[in-house]
Amino acid sequence: ILRGSEARPHLKPYMASLQLDGQHVCGGFLIAEQWVLSAAHCTEETDGKLFQVLLGAHSLTEPEPHKRLYQVRAQFPHNGSNVHNNKDDLLLLQLEEKAELNSDVQVLPFQRENRDVAVDTVCEVAGWGTIDHSGKRPDKLQQLQLPVISRDVCNHRTRHDGTITENMMCTDSRRKDTCKGDSGGPLVCDGVAEGVVTAGSRVCGNYKKPAIYTRIAPYAEWIDSVMASADG
Numbered sequence: 001i002l003r004g005s006e007a008r009p010h011l012k013p014y015m016a017s018l019q020l021d022g023q024h025v026c027g028g029f030l031i032a033e034q035w036v037l038s039a040a041h042c043t044e045e046t047d048g049k050l051f052q053v054l055l056g057a058h059s060l061t062e063p064e065p066h067k068r069l070y071q072v073r074a075q076f077p078h079n080g081s082n083v084h085n086n087k088d089d090l091l092l093l094q095l096e097e098k099a100e101l102n103s104d105v106q107v108l109p110f111q112r113e114n115r116d117v118a119v120d121t122v123c124e125v126a127g128w129g130t131i132d133h134s135g136k137r138p139d140k141l142q143q144l145q146l147p148v149i150s151r152d153v154c155n156h157r158t159r160h161d162g163t164i165t166e167n168m169m170c171t172d173s174r175r176k177d178t179c180k181g182d183s184g185g186p187l188v189c190d191g192v193a194e195g196v197v198t199a200g201s202r203v204c205g206n207y208k209k210p211a212i213y214t215r216i217a218p219y220a221e222w223i224d225s226v227m228a229s230a231d232g
């Protein structure tokens with residue numbers, strides 16, 4: 001998160017840190033007791049290894065009352081996801097066991113009605129992604145409020161040039177922006193998860209490259225079917 005601020009500790013109890021060998025790689029969020037939603041492109045550099053999921057955290061390093069690292073039973077990248085574009089960039093992670101819910105660990109509802117969030121709506125994004133152009137990583141969760149911009153503006157020739165589908169949405173990226181390591185986190189508008197951070201053009205803080213999110217509503221049925229199939 002570039003030019004954000006430290007989040008109020010444990011006020012985003014749905015936030016997850018996807019880790020490999022104790023290192024934060026991507027964000028994610030709890031959508032059910034045993035399920036975390038994130039971005040498929042986060043598995044690009046994992047060489048087939050499963051993530052571990054940190055829940056209940058504000059600091060990545062300090063001991064905290066309800067902080068707990070969960071093993072992952074299975075990972076389900078969306079079939080349409082691929083390394084060449086941002087399409088269907090969703091990843092479902094089934095935890096080895098149901099997460100213990102408490103004041104610091106809570107599920108976040110996601111939008112099921114497939115209708116665009118109104119332009120200029122101010123939404124919130126959070127993550128432990130890089131906080132400056134040198135790639136500095138924060139220890140504590142960062143947050144940012146960003147206004148939704150229209151798909152037409154985001155698709156302008158000088159912006160994302162027609163690559164933003166109806167399953168994606170954008171927020172302004174002048175100065176304040178998402179960045180590496182924020183992928184997979186939720187874009188929360190009026191208390192509901194409307195989008196999942198995707199890397200897009202993999203540049204940060206450039207107003208010519210607005211932040212891109214995978215809209216969740218179009219994938220509600222996919223999410224329900226994966227959870228139903230794996231839960232048995």
Ligand SMILES: CC(C)CC(=O)Nc1cccc(-c2cccc(CN)c2)c1
Nearest residue numbers: 042045178179180183198199202203211
């Ligand atoms: C395995 C993955 C961590 C690889 C990856 O995602 N790299 C990477 C590099 C530079 C910027 C970004 C990035 C993320 C989220 C939002 C944005 C754009 N605002 C950029 C992402």
